[in-house]
Amino acid sequence: MKAALIGLGGMGRGHFDNYLRLMKEGAPVELVAVCDIDPQKFEIAKVDFNISGVVSDKQDFSAFRRYTSADEMLEKEKPDLVSIAIPTYLHCEMTLKCFKAGAHVFCEKPMALKVEDCRLMIDTAAECGKQLMIGQCLRFWGEYEVAKQIISSGELGKPVSGYFWRGGGPPANDPDNWYLQRDKSGGCLFDQHVHDVDMIQYLYGMPKAVSSVGRVVFPGNGHDTVSTNYIYDGDFAINSQDDWTLKGHGFSMSFRINFEGGTLYMDHDGFRLAKADGTVVTPEHSTENAYYKEIKYLIGLIRSGEKNTINPPEESMKAIKIAAAEALSTDSHGALVDIK
Numbered sequence: 001m002k003a004a005l006i007g008l009g010g011m012g013r014g015h016f017d018n019y020l021r022l023m024k025e026g027a028p029v030e031l032v033a034v035c036d037i038d039p040q041k042f043e044i045a046k047v048d049f050n051i052s053g054v055v056s057d058k059q060d061f062s063a064f065r066r067y068t069s070a071d072e073m074l075e076k077e078k079p080d081l082v083s084i085a086i087p088t089y090l091h092c093e094m095t096l097k098c099f100k101a102g103a104h105v106f107c108e109k110p111m112a113l114k115v116e117d118c119r120l121m122i123d124t125a126a127e128c129g130k131q132l133m134i135g136q137c138l139r140f141w142g143e144y145e146v147a148k149q150i151i152s153s154g155e156l157g158k159p160v161s162g163y164f165w166r167g168g169g170p171p172a173n174d175p176d177n178w179y180l181q182r183d184k185s186g187g188c189l190f191d192q193h194v195h196d197v198d199m200i201q202y203l204y205g206m207p208k209a210v211s212s213v214g215r216v217v218f219p220g221n222g223h224d225t226v227s228t229n230y231i232y233d234g235d236f237a238i239n240s241q242d243d244w245t246l247k248g249h250g251f252s253m254s255f256r257i258n259f260e261g262g263t264l265y266m267d268h269d270g271f272r273l274a275k276a277d278g279t280v281v282t283p284e285h286s287t288e289n290a291y292y293k294e295i296k297y298l299i300g301l302i303r304s305g306e307k308n309t310i311n312p313p314e315e316s317m318k319a320i321k322i323a324a325a326e327a328l329s330t331d332s333h334g335a336l337v338d339i340k
Helices: 010-024 070-077 088-100 115-128 142-153 187-191 194-204 290-304 313-331
Strands: 002-006 030-035 065-067 081-084 104-107 132-134 159-167 209-215 225-231 237-243 252-259 262-267 270-275
Touching (some): 002 010, 002 070, 010 030, 010 290, 030 070, 065 070, 070 088, 081 088, 088 104, 104 290, 115 132, 142 252, 142 262, 159 194, 187 225, 194 237, 194 252
Parallel strands (some): 002 030, 002 081, 030 065, 104 132
Antiparallel strands (some): 209 225, 225 237, 252 262, 262 270
16 A cells, blocks of 8 residues: 655654555555655754654655645545644644545544544544544553553452653754644643543543643643543542653653552563562563554554454544543643543
């Protein structure tokens, strides 16, 4: 199948590298074109990214047809699959264009800023008979895959509590400053925190309500810090915290999940399972690049026609529904907001 890539910022360049790898491995896909409104993005240059190993130091786009207009690219190339890695507020519009041009779509997270736009993306995919997948990469991340397996199997008993953290500095490589504008990115809450929002509902299901507190640090932005309690039936507590205010420091993420029979945790010291009998082990887990795995998975779905059971777009829409409730709660100084 012919693939095209729209957006050559940090995430887009990560997808570019993964397409090159898939082609080298003989996967049934060929990247034929790349698109960005800024022609300088086609120059060979080193790119900074907040997670090491995701983007190569230098990239050469000269072997691919290059466009500054997505409309022109879709018309001329007629790709079978398009990866979209552009600012969030453009996700819905661009996804619909790609569907109507006959392409399947991989769209970076967050899916959109409004649940209504998410619904429109899903409905249009169905109408056009196309696959839609959103880049909620933690579903393909080795340590989180283990967490899902343990919860699903019940091997450590019922969950007792969970804590999820991620954070770092404000996004770099943003000439238009869109990341720090609430109506374009949704701030840290929608852009970065949405990873843990999606993972929490993936592991535990939809919460009944949320209570969030946070702060706008960069004027005009959405919430740059957030701490949320997720309310469920049953006696277990789930909390998640995020911020991107730590200037000059790298990105980090961690979690701690407590069960009746042990604790699974990932932090700067590694990944471990502390069992109730006192033993501590490192669970076997995939160390493969999650961004690579998700693209490979989607290509397989397109080829086979099978149902997306790991990361369907309906689940990504749920994450936006929860994030919207968190934003409302934060604006209301931590008021409990029901999720309907």
